[in-house]
Amino acid sequence: MEVFRWITEQLSGSSLGNKDNTGKKSHKPAPMTIEVLYSDLQRTKHYWWDKLQNNVATETPPSEVDATEIIKGIEDRINSHKFKLIDIPSNIQKIMELVRTKKYDYLILEEHLKCSPVMTGEILKVANSALFTGKQPVHKLTDAFPRIGEERLISILYIGLSRSFVLSHQDKLIPIAENMVAHSHAVANIASVLAQPYGLNGEIAYVAGLLHDIGKIALLCDISESTEIIDLYDYIDEDSFSRILTPLHESVGVLIAKKWNLSEEIMTVIGNHHNLFFSESNSEKNSSKLSALINLSDTLAHILGIGKPITGVNLFDLESAQILGIKETEEHIDHLYQVPSLFENFKELLNED
Numbered sequence: 058m059e060v061f062r063w064i065t066e067q068l069s070g071s072s073l074g075n076k077d078n079t080g081k082k083s084h085k086p087a088p089m090t091i092e093v094l095y096s097d098l099q100r101t102k103h104y105w106w107d108k109l110q111n112n113v114a115t116e117t118p119p120s121e122v123d124a125t126e127i128i129k130g131i132e133d134r135i136n137s138h139k140f141k142l143i144d145i146p147s148n149i150q151k152i153m154e155l156v157r158t159k160k161y162d163y164l165i166l167e168e169h170l171k172c173s174p175v176m177t178g179e180i181l182k183v184a185n186s187a188l189f190t191g192k193q194p195v196h197k198l199t200d201a202f203p204r205i206g207e208e209r210l211i212s213i214l215y216i217g218l219s220r221s222f223v224l225s226h227q228d229k230l231i232p233i234a235e236n237m238v239a240h241s242h243a244v245a246n247i248a249s250v251l252a253q254p255y256g257l258n259g260e261i262a263y264v265a266g267l268l269h270d271i272g273k274i275a276l277l278c279d280i281s282e283s284t285e286i287i288d289l290y291d292y293i294d295e296d297s298f299s300r301i302l303t304p305l306h307e308s309v310g311v312l313i314a315k316k317w318n319l320s321e322e323i324m325t326v327i328g329n330h331h332n333l334f335f336s337e338s339n340s341e342k343n344s345s346k347l348s349a350l351i352n353l354s355d356t357l358a359h360i361l362g363i364g365k366p367i368t369g370v371n372l373f374d375l376e377s378a379q380i381l382g383i384k385e386t387e388e389h390i391d392h393l394y395q396v397p398s399l400f401e402n403f404k405e406l407l408n409e410d
């Protein structure tokens with residue numbers, strides 16, 4: 058990789074000329090410390106995640122919705138068990154039951170999905186995505202099922218039905234929901250492709266990534282009931298609701314995870330992908346690795362602009378990178394360079410270094 062050729066060049070001093078201790082110009086380069094090299098590397102912004110953060114445009118923030126009343130309403134509904142969790146239609150429920158009890162063949166699953174063209178499209182899209190690069194395109198669900206696997210299939214159904222749940226609500230909130238779903242798919246793909254060297258399963262990482270912000274979608278549905286407040290604003294986006302979504306989405310996500318009977322490990326990620334505090338017990342250590350992977354993938358998705366663009370992040374300083382043991386070495390950097398190849402718009406980043 059070019060970055061490492063540059064490092065070697067800098068350490069050997071081949072591009073430097075320095076004065077010796079007599080003050081005369083010497084051809085012998087002064088030794089470069091790793092600290093100097095590190096700060097130079099930082100300044101040059103060689104890595105794709107640094108370059109993208111450098112290019113973040115400053116936008117005028119949209120109006121922030123007055124959240125006090127809405128939050129109070131949400132908290133009241135949660136406390137009185139009246140908060141609407143996302144219901145699962147009967148055909149999807151049937152598919153999930155068949156998959157969980159292993160009583161299915163692919164033709165039966167296909168039959169149950171016939172009345173859901175949107176879900177069918179979503180499943181085929183994932184089966185033909187960059188996650189399965191090198192595989193023949195598939196056009197039938199019966200070919201897509203074995204490729205994507207049971208866990209991925211169920212999570213695609215969950216996110217698909219959550220999406221249609223929002224689409225049936227307030228028009229103004231639809232673009233926000235679409236962006237949330239696109240962000241969730243990006244996090245799922247990134248987590249799935251990065252998982253293996255950290256001892257994590259790619260399919261489980263995909264599920265955790267796809268469902269990590271499910272609480273935001275449920276909150277959006279609830280917010281859509283407050284029409285009189287939403288109508289006060291001409292333009293709103295996810296940021297307009299940050300005072301509601303940021304503090305509440307993990308705990309609301311856990312309520313959904315319980316209702317949907319998701320596994321303990323997925324529930325832990327949904328409830329703890331921003332706050333990465335875990336105890337030292339072995340089971341928590343494993344959960345903390347999956348949560349850290351989702352936290353890192355979430356950050357990378359934001360850096361790619363799939364979700365609110367962010368800036369000022371040094372990837373190697375992140376708590377998630379430290380939990381996963383990610384260091385600024387060729388091996389780790391090469392691994393992170395797989396991420397842009399997942400997204401058509403960002404593939405050119407791979408050839409720029």
Ligand SMILES: [Fe+2]
Binds near residue numbers: 269270306330331
């Ligand atoms: Fe989140």
Ligand SMILES: [Fe+2]
Binds near residue numbers: 240270364
């Ligand atoms: Fe997220």
